[in-house]
Amino acid sequence: MVAFHRSSRARSVVPALASLGLVLGLRHWSGPAYAVKGTWEGAPATLKDGEFEAVLKGLEPSVSLPPITFKREGLSLSVENGHLNADYSTKFGAAHAFQLNVNDEHDWRAGLSTADASLRVRGHGPSLDNLFWEASQSGRADEVGDVQLDFNSDKEYNLTVTQDMLGELLGAKFGAKVRSTNAGVTGRLEARRQLPGHAALSYSVENPVGVYDVASSAHVGELTVPVLGGQAGLKLVHENSADSYQGSYSRKIQGGQAHVKASYKGDALGYNVSFGRSLEDLLSVDAGVHVGADEDGVYGQLTARRHLGEGVDAEYEAKARAHLGGEAGKPELAHALKLSNKLGYAQLLHGSDASPRLRVGYEFNA
Numbered sequence: 540m541v542a543f544h545r546s547s548r549a550r551s552v553v554p555a556l557a558s559l560g561l562v563l564g565l566r567h568w569s570g571p572a573y574a575v576k577g578t579w580e581g582a583p584a585t586l587k588d589g590e591f592e593a594v595l596k597g598l599e600p601s602v603s604l605p606p607i608t609f610k611r612e613g614l615s616l617s618v619e620n621g622h623l624n625a626d627y628s629t630k631f632g633a634a635h636a637f638q639l640n641v642n643d644e645h646d647w648r649a650g651l652s653t654a655d656a657s658l659r660v661r662g663h664g665p666s667l668d669n670l671f672w673e674a675s676q677s678g679r680a681d682e683v684g685d686v687q688l689d690f691n692s693d694k695e696y697n698l699t700v701t702q703d704m705l706g707e708l709l710g711a712k713f714g715a716k717v718r719s720t721n722a723g724v725t726g727r728l729e730a731r732r733q734l735p736g737h738a739a740l741s742y743s744v745e746n747p748v749g750v751y752d753v754a755s756s757a758h759v760g761e762l763t764v765p766v767l768g769g770q771a772g773l774k775l776v777h778e779n780s781a782d783s784y785q786g787s788y789s790r791k792i793q794g795g796q797a798h799v800k801a802s803y804k805g806d807a808l809g810y811n812v813s814f815g816r817s818l819e820d821l822l823s824v825d826a827g828v829h830v831g832a833d834e835d836g837v838y839g840q841l842t843a844r845r846h847l848g849e850g851v852d853a854e855y856e857a858k859a860r861a862h863l864g865g866e867a868g869k870p871e872l873a874h875a876l877k878l879s880n881k882l883g884y885a886q887l888l889h890g891s892d893a894s895p896r897l898r899v900g901y902e903f904n905a
Contacts (some may be wrong), residue, residue, distance in 0.1 A: 575600050575601070575602050575603075575901075575902070575903055576600070576601055576603075576900065576901060576902035576903075577597065577598040577599055577600050577601060577900055577901055577902075578597060578598070578898065578899070578900030578901075579593070579594050579596075579597030579598050579898070579899055579900065580597070580896055580897065580898040580899075581593065581594070581597075581896065581897060582894060582895065582896065582897070583887075583895055583896075583897045585897075594899070598899070598900070598901070606618065606619035606620075607619075613627055613628050613629050614626070614627050615627075622642045622643055622644065623642060623643040624640060624641070624642045624643075625640070625641050625642075626638070626639065626640045627639045627640075634653050634654040635651070635652070635653050636650075636651070636652050636653075637649075637650070637651050638650045638651075644663075645663055645664040646661070646662075646663055647661065647662055647663070648660070648661045649661075655676060655677050655678050656674070656675065656676040656677070657674065657675050657676075658672065658673075658674045659672065659673050659674070660672040670692070671691070671692050671693075672691060672692045673689070673690070673691035673692070674689070674690055674691070675687070675688065675689045675690075676688050680700075683700060683702065684700050684701050684702030684703075684715075685700070685701045685702070686698075686699070686700050687699045687700075687701075694721075695720075695721055696719075696720065696721065697718065697719070697720050698718070698719040698720075699716065699717070699718045699719075700716070700717045700718075701714075701715075701716045702714060702715050702716075710732050710733075711730045711731065711732040712730070712731050712732065713728070713729070713730050714728075714729050714731070715727065715728050715729070716729075718748075720748060722748050722749050723748045723749020723750070724748070724749070724751075725745065725746055725747065725748045725749075726745065726746060727743060727744070727745040728743065728744055728745075729741065729742070729743040730742050730743070734764075736764070736765065737765050738762065738763065738764040738765070739762070739763050740760075740761070740762050741759075741760070741761050742758075742759070742760045742761075743757075743758070743759050744756050744757070744758050744759075745757050754780070755779075755780075757776070757777070757778040758775075758776070758777040758778070759774070759775070759776050759777075760774070760775045760776075761773070761774045761775075762774075766788070767790065768790055768791070769788055769789055769790025769791070769797075770788070770789050770790070771786075771787070771788045772785075772786065772787045772788075773785070773786050774786075774787075781804070781805060782804075783802065783803065783804035783805075784802065784803045784804070785800070785801070785802040785803075786800070786801050786802075787799065787800045787801075788800075792814070793816065794816055794817070794820065795814055795815055795816025795817070796814070796815050796816070797812075797813070797814045798811070798812070798813050798814075799811075799812050800812075808834065809833070809834050810832075810833060810834055811831060811832075811833040811834075812831055812832050812833075813829065813830065813831030813832075814829070814830055814831065815827065815828070815829040815830075816828055816829075818843075822843075823845075824843050824844065824845040825843065825844040825845065826841070826842060826843040826844070827841075827842050827843075828840070828841050828842075835860075835862060835863075836860060836861050836862040836863045836864075837860070837861050837863065838858075838859065838860040838861075839858070839859050839860075840856070840857070840858050840859075841855075841856070841857045842854075842855070842856050843855045843856075847878075849880075850880045850881060851878060851879070851880050852878070852879050852880070853876070853877070853878055854875075854876070854877040854879075855874070855875070855876050855877075856874065856875050857872075857873070857874040857875075858871075858872070858873045858874070859871065859872050859873075869891060870891065871890070871891055871892065872890060872891040873888070873889070873890035873891070873892075874888075874889060874890070875887065875888045875889075881903070882901060882903070883899065883900060883901030883902075884899070884900060884901070885897070885898070885899045886898040886899070
């Protein structure tokens with residue numbers, strides 16, 4: 540992207556664009572309301588000691604202004620991110636479209652598109668020195684597959700040919716994808732087969748861009764099998780002269796979801812066993828729990844939300860992790876309680892590695 544800078548010429552564009560707005564009739568104003576917010580966080584003792592200056596300083600309003608747009612018959616005038624923009628778009632024919640955008644710094648963009656091709660151009664002012672364009676075309680070639688070509692004024696190109704169904708052999712369906720760039724060619728060949736019992740097996744091989752040594756290609760084999768009401772999977776990968784293995788199992792249990800995953804890569808063993816469940820059917824609040832264990836230790840999280848009445852809502856979250864093995868230490872604990880209504884919120888945070896913190900703030904749309 541070319542970096543553009545404001546000039547004295549740019550300032551002259553503002554009244555011209557403003558006049559365009561008057562010509563449009565400025566009859567339509569779209570865009571969300573602007574957001575006003577402020578927040579402060581500190582030790583609760585700050586309020587007890589009467590140190591309100593820092594609190595009030597943090598609660599000074601911050602305003603996020605929305606884009607404002609006036610539109611009429613394909614022409615629009617807008618203010619967005621501090622810039623004044625004029626846009627024009629139109630359609631002609633069955634599938635042709637044209638777009639043009641100019642802003643108050645003389646930056647401009649134009650685009651022309653059809654059902655299967657597009658051309659996008661951008662520049663700065665009337666000079667063509669900084670002109671940049673990019674084009675794309677897509678289609679389907681008989682007995683070849685889907686073809687996508689992207690290229691630009693920097694002489695970069697990307698040609699992709701995809702054929703999802705090359706053929707079928709011994710019950711396996713074969714597909715391929717070939718991509719050619721300035722750096723070379725990469726290809727991916729994939730075989731997929733459905734097995735008895737709703738199991739599925741797939742295998743793929745793909746070479747890095749411009750590297751045509753088969754030994755350097757990535758080989759991925761994956762097997763998925765329904766087991767005991769759940770889904771089991773085994774994945775084997777050979778890439779960069781290294782092998783890795785991953786096994787997984789997922790199943791719904793007792794109203795929740797259980798996951799088991801184990802992996803082995805580079806002489807390192809990893810695993811994660813977890814269970815998550817909503818507690819809405821057991822408690823009178825919107826709550827959930829998530830517990831698990833991995834190679835670093837055991838962990839858990841509890842969340843709860845409840846409407847207290849009079850427009851006040853309460854949220855509570857607790858997290859815990861205990862490290863096991865040689866690096867075992869004190870458990871890491873953290874919890875937070877938040878009270879909020881449409882005017883603002885107050886949140887108390889506390890953890891084993893930090894002193895209690897109080898966070899207050901507000902946010903509303905105007």
